[in-house]
Amino acid sequence: xxxxxxxxxxxxxxxxxxxxxxKTDKAQPAVTIHTTDSTPTPxxxxxxxxxxxxxxSGTAFIVVSKxxxxxxxxxxxxxxxxxxxxxxxxxxxxxxxxxxxxGDMRTPxxxxxxxxxxxxxxxxxxxxxxxxxxxxxxxxxxxxxLRLETPGHRGIGIHGSTNNENTVPGRASEGCIxxxxxxxxxxxxxxxxxxxxxxxxxEGQAPLxxxxxxxxxxxx
Numbered sequence: 143x144x145x146x147x148x149x150x151x152x153x154x155x156x157x158x159x160x161x162x163x164x165k166t167d168k169a170q171p172a173v174t175i176h177t178t179d180s181t182p183t184p185x186x187x188x189x190x191x192x193x194x195x196x197x198x199s200g201t202a203f204i205v206v207s208k209x210x211x212x213x214x215x216x217x218x219x220x221x222x223x224x225x226x227x228x229x230x231x232x233x234x235x236x237x238x239x240x241x242x243x244x245g246d247m248r249t250p251x252x253x254x255x256x257x258x259x260x261x262x263x264x265x266x267x268x269x270x271x272x273x274x275x276x277x278x279x280x281x282x283x284x285x286x287x288l289r290l291e292t293p294g295h296r297g298i299g300i301h302g303s304t305n306n307e308n309t310v311p312g313r314a315s316e317g318c319i320x321x322x323x324x325x326x327x328x329x330x331x332x333x334x335x336x337x338x339x340x341x342x343x344x345e346g347q348a349p350l351x352x353x354x355x356x357x358x359x360x361x362x
Contacts, residue, residue, distance in 0.1 A: 196332075201217055202227065203257065205343065206249075206319055211311035213232045214229045230329065231310050231325075232310060232311060232320060233315050241317055244296075247316055249315070250292045250342060252340070252342045258340040259291050259338060260340065262336065267281075269281065284321070286301065297318075300319045301320060303320040319342075
C-alpha cells in the first residue's frame with residue numbers, strides 16, 4: 143500500500159527539492175501566514191475542513207510549507223479527489239535553508255519525489271531538553287513525537303511545543319517541526335500512522351500547483 147501511495151504522491155504533485163533532538167479539537171483558529179523573511183502578513187481565516195475522522199485512514203500525507211509556516215494534511219475523499227483535511231501553524235528550524243549537518247539549526251527538506259516518512263510514534267510527554275537558554279532541562283515536546291526518516295540526518299520529528307508555544311508559528315527550533323501541544327494530539331489521534339509520507343518544501347516555495355484545488359475541494 144505504501145509503495146502505491148508513494149507513486150500516487152509522486153505523480154500527483156510536482157515536488158521540488160529537498161534537528162531537533164529526538165526525543166481537542168475545537169474549530170480551527172485563525173492562522174498567521176508568513177512571508178519568506180518571516181514578516182507576518184495579516185491573519186487569514188483558516189480554511190473550512192471536513193469533520194475529523196475517528197482514526198487514521200492510512201492514506202493521508204503531510205505537506206510542510208516553510209514559506210507559510212503551515213503543516214497541511216491531505217487525503218482522498220470517496221470520489222478519489224485529493225482534499226485538505228487538516229492544517230496547523232508550525233515552527234521550524236531557526237536558520238533558513240536545507241539541513242547540512244547536525245547542530246546547524248535547519249529543518250531538512252525532502253528531495254523531489256522522495257517524501258520523508260513517519261517511522262515511529264512515541265509518547266514524549268515526559269521528555270525534556272536543555273535549550274542552553276538558562277531554563278535548564280524542561281519539558282519541550284508535547285505529548286507525541288512523530289519520528290521522521292530523513293536520510294543523512296537523525297533525531298528529526300514533528301512534536302509539540304511545551305514551554306515554547308509562543309514560537310508557533312515561527313523559526314526557532316533546532317531543526318524539528320513544532321506544533322501547538324493541542325495540535326500534535328489531534329494530528330496523532332486522527333491522522334498520523336507509521337509510514338505516513340511527509341513532504342517538507344524548500345525555502346520560499348509557494349503552494350504546490352494542486353494545493354489550491356485540494357483546499358477548495360475540502361469544503362464541497
